[in-house]
Amino acid sequence: MPEDQSKSRPARKTAARKATVKKTERPTPGRNGSESTRVSGRAKADTPAGQTSTASRKRPPRSAFTQPSRTAPERALRVVPDPVVGESGPAAPARIQDQPVIPGLPGMTIEAAVNAAVWMLRAAGSAAGLEGAELERRVAQTLAFVRRRLTGDYDIDDFGFDADFTEEVWLPLLRPLYQHWFRVEVRGIENIPDDQGALVVANHSGSVPIDGLMTQVAIHDAHRRHRYVRSLGADLVFQSPLVGSLARKAGATLAANPDAERLLASGELTMVFPEGFKGIGKPFGERYRLQRFGRGGFVTAALRAGAPIIPCSIVGAEEIFPMMGNAKGLARMLGFPYFPITPTFPLLGPLGAIPLPSKWIIEFGEPIETASYGVAAAEDPMVVLELSDQVRETIQQTLYSLLSRRRSVFF
Amino acid sequence: MANVVLVTGVSGVLGGLMARTLSNDPQLERVIGVDAVPPLHDMGRAQFVRADIRNPMIGKILSQERVDTVLHLGVLATSRQAGSRSSQKEINVIGTMQLLAACQKADTLERLVAKSSSTVYGSSPRDPAMFTEEMTAKRGALGGLGKDSVDIETYIRGFARRSPGVDVCMLRTASIIGPGLRTALSDYFSLPALPVPLGFDGRFQLLGLVDAAAALRLAVHGQVTGIVNVAGDGMLTIRQAARLARLRTIPVVAQSAPLVQQTARYLGWGQFDAEQMDFLCFGRGIDTTRMRVDLGLEPTMTTREVFEDAFRNGPARGLLDAVTGGSRA
Numbered sequence: 142m143p144e145d146q147s148k149s150r151p152a153r154k155t156a157a158r159k160a161t162v163k164k165t166e167r168p169t170p171g172r173n174g175s176e177s178t179r180v181s182g183r184a185k186a187d188t189p190a191g192q193t194s195t196a197s198r199k200r201p202p203r204s205a206f207t208q209p210s211r212t213a214p215e216r217a218l219r220v221v222p223d224p225v226v227g228e229s230g231p232a233a234p235a236r237i238q239d240q241p242v243i244p245g246l247p248g249m250t251i252e253a254a255v256n257a258a259v260w261m262l263r264a265a266g267s268a269a270g271l272e273g274a275e276l277e278r279r280v281a282q283t284l285a286f287v288r289r290r291l292t293g294d295y296d297i298d299d300f301g302f303d304a305d306f307t308e309e310v311w312l313p314l315l316r317p318l319y320q321h322w323f324r325v326e327v328r329g330i331e332n333i334p335d336d337q338g339a340l341v342v343a344n345h346s347g348s349v350p351i352d353g354l355m356t357q358v359a360i361h362d363a364h365r366r367h368r369y370v371r372s373l374g375a376d377l378v379f380q381s382p383l384v385g386s387l388a389r390k391a392g393a394t395l396a397a398n399p400d401a402e403r404l405l406a407s408g409e410l411t412m413v414f415p416e417g418f419k420g421i422g423k424p425f426g427e428r429y430r431l432q433r434f435g436r437g438g439f440v441t442a443a444l445r446a447g448a449p450i451i452p453c454s455i456v457g458a459e460e461i462f463p464m465m466g467n468a469k470g471l472a473r474m475l476g477f478p479y480f481p482i483t484p485t486f487p488l489l490g491p492l493g494a495i496p497l498p499s500k501w502i503i504e505f506g507e508p509i510e511t512a513s514y515g516v517a518a519a520e521d522p523m524v525v526l527e528l529s530d531q532v533r534e535t536i537q538q539t540l541y542s543l544l545s546r547r548r549s550v551f552f
Numbered sequence: 553m554a555n556v557v558l559v560t561g562v563s564g565v566l567g568g569l570m571a572r573t574l575s576n577d578p579q580l581e582r583v584i585g586v587d588a589v590p591p592l593h594d595m596g597r598a599q600f601v602r603a604d605i606r607n608p609m610i611g612k613i614l615s616q617e618r619v620d621t622v623l624h625l626g627v628l629a630t631s632r633q634a635g636s637r638s639s640q641k642e643i644n645v646i647g648t649m650q651l652l653a654a655c656q657k658a659d660t661l662e663r664l665v666a667k668s669s670s671t672v673y674g675s676s677p678r679d680p681a682m683f684t685e686e687m688t689a690k691r692g693a694l695g696g697l698g699k700d701s702v703d704i705e706t707y708i709r710g711f712a713r714r715s716p717g718v719d720v721c722m723l724r725t726a727s728i729i730g731p732g733l734r735t736a737l738s739d740y741f742s743l744p745a746l747p748v749p750l751g752f753d754g755r756f757q758l759l760g761l762v763d764a765a766a767a768l769r770l771a772v773h774g775q776v777t778g779i780v781n782v783a784g785d786g787m788l789t790i791r792q793a794a795r796l797a798r799l800r801t802i803p804v805v806a807q808s809a810p811l812v813q814q815t816a817r818y819l820g821w822g823q824f825d826a827e828q829m830d831f832l833c834f835g836r837g838i839d840t841t842r843m844r845v846d847l848g849l850e851p852t853m854t855t856r857e858v859f860e861d862a863f864r865n866g867p868a869r870g871l872l873d874a875v876t877g878g879s880r881a
Contacts, residue, residue: 290795291795292795292796293788293791293792293793293794293795293796294796295792296786296856297755297787297788297789297792298787299681299682299787299837300681301681301755301787301789301835376677376678379677379678379834380677381751382749382750382751382752382806383751384751385677385751385752386751386752386753386789389753389755390753394681395677395678395679395680395681397678397680399680399681399682399684399687400680400681403680403681403682
């Protein structure tokens with residue numbers, strides 16, 4: 142950081158001119174004792190942002206607040222500062238109290254905080270191997286996103302899906318898990334249509350519904366049109382604080398026919414796990430054995446919308462939290478459908494929440510056409526159950542063939 | 553075809569606006585405005601009759617003036633307009649019952665249009681993303697306008713059954729926002745800091761006052777019967793709205809709503825309605841296909857435009873001042 146004394150006066154003036162007045166001030170009786178003397182802060186534009194923030198944190202801020210009018214001459218903020226006579230620091234002081242201040246952090250102006258954030262973003266970006274224009278573009282993109290979030294300038298759709306949040310926060314958060322932890326391999330992504338609606342039907346497993354999240358990343362990242370998948374979740378999801386509102390923002394909605402049909406009718410790619418809690422909460426011994434598919438409500442929704450059904454088989458999710466036991470009493474008390482006991486949970490406490498790093502394969506099968514049956518077929522239990530069975534069989538067979546080709550659970 | 557229209561609740565903002573709008577309508581012969589208190593605003597050509605709809609006198613007006621269309625807007629959205637919750641309920645429910653009893657006797661009546669509210673759908677985690685008209689609440693409203701609206705709709709449905717000669721149309725509107733209009737939601741956004749439920753972020757729709765008036769006008773003149781949802785396009789969440797209005801939020805546990813209500817009153821912040829908490833948590837969306845297809849309304853303002861128009865500059869102070877005459881600090 143450039144020291145006050147070492148800076149030449151003209152240089153500082155230009156700097157101050159560059160930055161619209163952004164000065165800090167502090168009474169420095171230690172330097173020459175006179176009360177009127179003050180060391181002016183530096184214009185922020187000529188110093189790196191991170192340093193500026195430390196500078197503003199170093200200064201004792203409260204005193205600046207308690208005696209503002211005495212120390213600072215009455216003067217409007219202007220781009221070119223007035224010369225101040227009898228001052229050790231050459232440039233004019235601006236009053237910090239004119240700037241927006243973060244509540245609770247009196248010395249920390251919003252300006253300084255933003256500069257610090259930008260500096261940290263740059264540092265993080267270069268640590269991630271980004272350089273030059275690309276780095277600047279990413280920093281600007283992130284800042285634009287933060288601005289949109291802080292001002293509420295984003296749109297949600299009828300289901301509460303927030304594409305901005307999903308693209309900038311949700312998927313980037315899941316990506317490390319997807320790429321490095323589970324090393325997901327995607328097959329048959331070409332079976333996902335480019336823009337029409339379709340119903341992805343998948344097996345559900347793993348005690349915690351991470352398979353839904355990973356499939357969401359898989360479809361977004363592997364598909365050439367980067368489609369968002371809209372999952373259908375149980376009402377328990379939407380009852381839970383935080384989880385519910387996050388799920389809605391990330392594109393989920395209630396697993397009920399009105400919502401499924403509305404999504405499909407508007408051409409969305411919709412995903413459902415017909416096994417529900419029966420699939421996700423089954424004991425480890427029954428892994429990769431599909432549970433009941435219920436009454437085939439998902440088939441009804443697809444038939445009504447004339448949307449194809451895409452069977453999706455997920456291998457690897459069963460091993461992330463191998464469920465050895467189920468504390469049913471505890472589950473009932475807490476209102477959960479099951480309470481998993483895994484080799485690490487609850488034995489190791491929070492460590493038990495780390496999923497085992499199994500190797501995943503997600504395979505999308507050939508679409509099963511439903512439009513040819515006609516809308517009336519949705520009322521025909523025979524057709525519905527037959528199609529439901531066909532989808533279930535397809536997923537089950539694919540699971541077996543994927544498992545037989547799998548070398549090991551973890552590689 | 554509507555010829556003589558009786559509008560109830562004309563001393564309210566929406567009622568007054570409708571009386572003015574309809575009285576400028578050359579297709580209508582006469583517009584009669586009824587309310588228990590005289591209106592403070594201009595009524596246009598409309599003729600004001602001071603009458604309480606809870607009083608049998610309303611029947612006389614209906615038959616003497618040969619009213620053929622009744623537009624029922626005499627429903628209070630918040631309890632403060634009535635003084636207390638019990639008198640709000642009295643005015644809303646008993647008033648509607650009496651009005652319907654009078655309507656049943658009036659042989660000139662051809663059409664009844666009533667403003668209901670989307671609060672009849674309630675708010676719960678098991679709600680569909682968008683309610684269509686034939687859906688029912690998964691968890692009904694516990695009190696306030698929602699409960700009154702459910703009761704009112706039940707009576708109106710009963711009336712429609714008993715009087716097959718009268719066309720009945722009910723508009724379930726999203727929260728209407730406009731200058732001077734007070735609803736539970738506008739009261740909420742007028743708080744200096746918004747209590748938001750921890751971990752939840754409900755979605756909501758709004759309806760601009762101008763679009764609400766247009767919808768009611770179409771319903772008075774049109775042939776559409778049954779229930780029609782009316783709302784502006786698009787949705788906002790509570791937190792997003794708070795950011796748009798630059799309002800501070802205070803996360804509170806959803807179960808503490810009654811406590812928050814009391815605290816807000818104690819601190820003199822204004823009105824926080826504890827019954828709103830479910831709505832703030834889970835929100836609500838209504839499907840407006842019938843509004844477009846059957847009623848023929850294209851809303852001129854989206855939910856976000858309505859919100860920004862009302863709350864962007866200095867949260868709702870303009871709204872409040874219009875009501876209280878700027879007496880509020």
